[in-house]
Amino acid sequence: MNHAKRNLIYFIFQTIFGIIALLFFLFGDFTDNHSKDMLSGIGIAFTITGTIGIITITKLLKDPKKAAKIEMAQTEERTQFIKTKTKSFVYTIMIYLESAIIIVTGLLGFRTICITLSAIVLLKVILNLIFSSYYIKKY
Incomplete structure (x- = not known):
């Protein structure tokens, strides 16, 4: 409920x-x-x-x-595990995809797009590290 x-x-x-x-x-x-x-x-x-x-x-x-x-x-525990694995895999794929797009936009001269995407990827990685260390200490 x-x-x-x-x-x-x-x-x-x-x-x-x-x-x-x-x-x-x-x-x-x-x-x-x-x-x-x-x-x-x-x-x-x-x-x-x-x-x-x-x-x-x-x-x-x-x-x-x-x-x-x-x-x-x-x-259910199995459903939670599947959700966690799926989110982790999607995160990993998106980091690589966004990194490739950053390289392409940088080479094509789209400076603003390149910097914006770089900031987003950097923020995602930093937040991932922060929450990883938090949950390692918590559990």
Whole structure:
């Protein structure tokens, strides 16, 4: 039940964020259409996915047996292990991919993109080291 309630709260905030973005789109004063179009896309996407999530979780909460079954599947040790391995593998692939993109953008002369991506990769590596050392000491 906790998992479903947390997801419901998440979807409510997501819907609220989407509605706020749509209100800014409708009533905001923009000098360029690019920002306005981007804001409308973000608002529509967040509102639709949040609403669908709220409907889905509400249906799930009406069936306690199904909610308990899903809660157990989400908190099962095997599922947690698979999630952890997947996140680790995706992180490793993304570091190499981002590094290759940094090299390509640097060689092509896109200095701003190269520096921005370098800062993001450096931040990811630093955060990984910080949290790794924290969890090593904790566990």
